[in-house]
Amino acid sequence: MKGEIMRIKIVWLAAFWFALMVAGCGKKEAQEEHVEEHHSDVVVLTEEGIKLAGIKVEKVGLRNVPVEFSAAGKVGFNEKKLVHITARTAGWVEKVNAFAGDRVKAGDSLASLYSPEFLSSQGEFVQAEERLKSVSPTDSVEYRTAQALYNSARSRLLLFGAGEKELEALAQTHRPVERLVIKSPITGNIVESNLIVGNTIDRGADLFRISDLSSLWVMADVYEKDIRAVQKGRQVRIKTASLGGRTFNGTVEAVNDVLDETTRTFKVRILVENPTGELKPEMFCECVFSGQSNRPVLAVPFETVQHVGDDYFVFVREDSVSFEKRTVKTGEELGNLIEIINGLKEGEEVVTVGAFMLKSELLKAEMGGHGH
Known part of the structure; x- marks a missing residue:
């Protein structure tokens, strides 16, 4: 009798653990039902998974992108209005x-x-x-x-x-x-x-130097990576910490063609009107350049580009639910966009929102985080 009772208990316990395992597997499958499978560098989602992740795509195209960058500058005399009197x-x-x-x-x-x-x-x-x-x-x-x-x-x-x-x-x-x-x-x-x-x-002999300070020159040191975006006549904002961050408007008058080998910068001359005389020669300032790039570039939003170490990549849509990881070579940072030099073609569709989630899924698969 005791042996019979023991056999019933063992059968009951085995049935209980089997039920738990089946329930556990079902729960895991329910959690992962939005990510169907991974094939090497391709992430495949269900349509519901795409909606839940908020994935958005857009076509890659050439853009005349807005650019904005800063350069250190120094206020000086407008030499067209500076007179040196000698004997x-x-x-x-x-x-x-x-x-x-x-x-x-x-x-x-x-x-x-x-x-x-x-x-x-x-x-x-x-x-x-x-x-x-x-x-x-x-x-x-x-x-x-x-x-x-x-x-x-x-x-x-x-x-x-x-x-x-x-x-x-x-x-x-x-x-x-x-x-x-x-x-x-x-x-x-x-x-x-x-x-x-x-x-x-x-x-x-030197007698006097006289300057009309109603307009001044600001000499900005622009890095070689930014010089392509600087053009004669372009507007520049001049900010001075010594005047509480006050902003003055200036215009690019000239761009020096010779690169300074030490600082790797070009001198850019900016004309600034100074009717109130608040700006003074020798003041340091920040020069903010903005406008449109002077050439169309292939560019995508910053969040589109992901990276692991030195590997920079984007996700290209293959079909309605498949996204391929594509290694790219990036160029200049253009405001909230980044230039793509290599790896993408005009007209391809890339993930602009949700790329980080796709990267996470890809890394999990590579580390064996999924088992189907």
Whole structure:
């Protein structure tokens, strides 16, 4: 009797464990019913699995993609509005009217110099002017000589910095002025002054530098990988941390064709209007370039490209439920897109949403995570 009871218990336990195993296998199959099978580099899903994973595909095509990148920059003078004043004759400083930091207008007196050479040149001009008046135009040889001497004396005074009005007054009065007045040729700011009253100066000595700061140049260092997207006339945003991240608008004026071997960058000159004078030369800034690429490229959204180590790949749709892993070679990063140099053809359909899930399924299969 006891033996019979024991046999019944053993049969019952065996039946119970068999039922658990069948139930367990059924549960596992239910969990995996959305992933039907893997064939090497192909993931096959059911239509329901595709919906649950939210997989989306789109055709690959050439794009004139928007690009945006930043480059370090430095604010400098607009050299088209920068004037360097040097001494055109030797002498000594009698008076200084403007100093570094001063705002001056075109024609303002900056300094006065005493120059013996300037005085003697005025005397030569007076003599040449009197001689020209005394010669009859009918005496062609003498008149031409007198005219040449007059023109030479006049040009010499203009070269020293005398103006037309000063020459007219000298021709009328025949009284030379004692001081050579240095005048500002432009409206702007004195950024450098090297004059002290009583100092002697030589011909060619540096006197002043004046700049109109209403517009400035920003020199940006653009990396060689980005230079193709930089074109003359393109708009650039200039951001300055020293002004609390304030943004100014600029325009590309010129792109240097010579690559700096040390920094691997090209110099790009940007014109920035500065009507309020907030930007100052020597400030550091960030230059944000944006626009359309200058050539069509084969590009896909960033999330389309997956990678394992150095293997970069995408998933190409073979049919309605099959997706093939395809190794690709990537190029430039173009905003939220990435260029595909090799591995895809125009018109193929790639997974743009859900590629990470497909990669996970593929890795599970490679590690033996599925058994069917």
